[in-house]
Amino acid sequence: MDTKVVDLLIGALIDGRYRIRGRVARGGMATVYTATDERLERTVALKIIHPTQSRDPHFLERFTDEAKTIARLTHPNVVAVYDQGVHEGLPYLIMEYVRGRTLREMLSDRRRLNPPEALAILEQVLAAVAAAHRAGLVHRDIKPENVLVAEAPGGGSLLDAVVKVADFGLARAVEASADDKGGQLLATVAYVAPELVTDGRADPRTDIYSAGIVLFEMLTGRVPYEGDKPVEIAWRHVDQDVPPPSKYVAGLSPALDALVARATRRDPGGRPSDAGVMLAEVQAAREEGTSAPAGAHAAAAPTMAVPLSPAASTQIISMPGAMPNQRPSWARLPDAPPPPRANTGTVHRAGDLLDRDKPGMRQRFASMVDTTGKRRAVAIALVLVGVLVAGSGYWFGVGRYTSAPSLTQITQAQALAKAKQHGLKVKIGPGRYDEKIAKGTVVGQQPGGNQRILRGGTVTLTLSLGPERYTVPNEQGRAYSEAAGALTAMKMVPKRVDKYDDSLPAGFVLSTDPGPGTIVPPGAQITVNVSKGKAPIQVPNVIGQDQATATQQLTGLGLKVATTQQQSDKPAGQVINQSIPDGAGVEKDATIILTVSSGPPQVAVPNVSNVGLSFDQANQVLQQAGLVGVQVLAIPGGQVRQQNPPAGTPVAPGTQVQLWITP
Template structure:
């Protein structure tokens, strides 16, 4: 039986002003409701962060609410007809919320789910308005970072025509909320990747860097999906999809949908270059290219229409790629989403009249020429003009063809400092492209340059350098204490090959937890290196008994009863002979049956050679023996001279042994 939990926010009054009327959508980060602004009597959209997201963000970043407020204020200042406007912000029960413009329509994701893919004219019309909104954000210094169909709203066409996407009004959402949440993740994780992997730019994957060209890349992927009905890459894991953006070029849409014009292939390729420097600089630059491409496609469509008219089949005339600027329903299209009007197009089939006017202009030129050539001064003026014109043409041709060009200097294999000095000396400026790892070149050495060495280049222009990051090396992370699956994921993120070694018993860590890695933590490794991981089997079934201080025979018996094997080593010691001095493993250590226990056993104290004390005075002899650790036993006259000793001199005896001396 399904149990549906009621939404407690429905019908509630937020901040004494916004009455929640219904739920529009629920995403992974926030829920969107329709609400009535009871102060201004208008319908708005209210987006409120999920409690789990808010708690996580505030835990990671104590100033999250202030950051969220600042981001909302920044987006509220971004006014553009294609941007979903932000009216207000605040908190309700500790949850941040945004009050936004309510757009009556569907997301681009909904449209693609319904229609799978769009016609080229529809795709370009939607993309134009998307780029107009993103370009406004770029001019304000903002980067969206999460351009995708879910964040593009397609409202009803100004003409009111049903199903007419060419004249629909497009609005881009989520400039603010996603960025505010993402900021908390950046502070905690050092630039954690937040963009949707299907649309993520390569530079976000490799170094977490985002600028306007990141949004250009994502817009190119959205265009690809609108034209083909799918994204270029997929995979079982998000990280696999993300790295395909780094390692592969986006395929041309026409390879999936035959018959698409080459101009659309080129547009997608330009927007999705893996090198950010090869893309349009921002959304405004891409918008200009989209409009040029659409105009070119419109010309092709007009030519096709003319051919159809020529064969007298008017009922088959279809405008395949573009319509008139007023839209299907006759409503005026906004200037910010301009499509070319009829006056801007070449009308096929219409002949330009007024041949008589062109002919009389020719006659007039001939008359003026005859008058000039009939007069000597006129002929001189014409000659001088021709000479000056020839000089101007020659100098201009030389300058534009040869004079302003030089050859690009050799900068490859230089260090960054050397290349900059060489370029400055030759009058060039330097730009840096995306660096890459190289096994042979040291860090900051130039790997490549554009234009290449010896290519023609305008004097004083810019040379783009690709620098080496040096050999790609990583430190082995500390994964001890983690489960094997988590440790394997951490190591595979560094593209290391994980090998699970034999599991071992461990008294301190439970079964399934990593106890050691080889090479050890902190060692330098390169992608593809093998890392052997040792995993705990848990505590061993037997415990080593305490054996130090026991006789070796007793120790042997104790180990034999547990099924353990003693390994004995006899050493010099002042302990009694055959006494166990130390053991390894220590007592209490867990081991399995048959394990070896190493024992150090005393050989007993080393023997002492009895010194010669015969002929020494009795007191002196006693002192000599005591100095050797022996116990003298005097007999006879205590003040006499030693005449006899037992044991005899040089006899080895244990320390503390008695030596009898007879004094006379």
């Protein structure tokens, strides 16, 4: 007999608005449905949290706060959040419905992607995550299940696909509820960053690590670590470096190996600082990527709670085969070697020789040293004891130590070589910004130069990150609140300046000063010009009117008028241009400049009378000046004796000049 499980939410009306039509997927945290927004008549996605995730009394408050933060994150590669609410005690989100497949489904079908397609998808993923990082958000759970791919109509290359990232903030909302209980984090172990396993902290570099694992999987068709127990997989991220993709797929370029290696370094300080920096590196590597045949693909584990290290929490979730507060046996670190011990047996025997208080010992000792040979033996024994004691003391107090060399003010490579010469290991610690010291130069070490260090010990280096600088982002067209938040997150100080504008509604950013792409130090003031909407006065069209009429109309609207003259083929006094276009909005007392025609350009009438010229000769001179000679009185054989207009009179081109021809 077949048993069919009925989903009671199918067909339900949520909040009197959202009619659930079908189930799309069920994950570790929530179930996703398609629904119809009956108010706006559009298809949406409804994600409702599982009952097991909402038992904490403070969870709903945290979930609501995270939903508000996510809703403010506007980016074409981010799945938009439209609404949030609670249905029968379970919080839900209303999100943009993306008509496509998850990257997980695509990898299940295609097994793996060629490098150009993998990098094209990763670019859009990083673009979405970079927008979140600018807004101060960390995703914490980047994986193929949270990447939606809408392929171009008719299929074809994934280079034309649109990628959207979902579930920003959900992992943080659920994990925040778990924090009160302690000792667990919400993550997908195949993609979890080492710092999340060891101490539960996350920053933008945590997302970079997960994105690097996703790239590894797209290129190779598998995740780097697999195992039966999630806790073992999680700890392999801590203890092992991610192998290069070319180990599993021949022909992949070294640039791809380097990209994966940089994104998945176990030390967060070695990764790109955020998704924006990683995006630039991916775009560079995309030029060097090569294709390779598809290989096998392994499905990834779902998002789940995994135990933290003892340093991060004292309460660990027990898992099959792993004792609380313990790593699996294969992942345990080697025990520290026991400290060297002196040969205490020799010392005890010497102590017996030196113990003069035992009954009869003084007599036996006196008898023994009566002879020269026995005195020599005792002297030798005492010398040996002294040497052993002195040697042990020297080893424990001084001998096992050496002096650390000074490694500051040199490059990392030089410091590594110098430390190796002294038999020391090097660890690169968190860097720090410095206004004067070049990036990559050692600015600090622990222990310091000439300080005591165990032979073969480790020196921790602090490298200069160079001057702390940030690039002004392009905030044009964003709401001021979003732009100000992004600038503040990048250590800039926004200064709002409101002005009227016809192109954008009130409250949206027109421009910034300095503009996008400018490199600024932390604390730099950024002037943000914000639209006040259209100005209250709409400028009319006065072109073609005479100057007096146009001036009267504009001053009647409360505007100030200035004029300038320009020759044209239009009649003198006619307006031929205006500085503020027709229909533009301006404030009262704004000045508009009218360009008024001074008429066509004029020429001076040349002198052709009483200079001995015949009519034909005079007419030729006038034609060269752009004028026309006309005979008024003509006596054969005569010369020009009079002209009108007189010589030097300014006239329009083509004007007729009257000529009198007399003997």
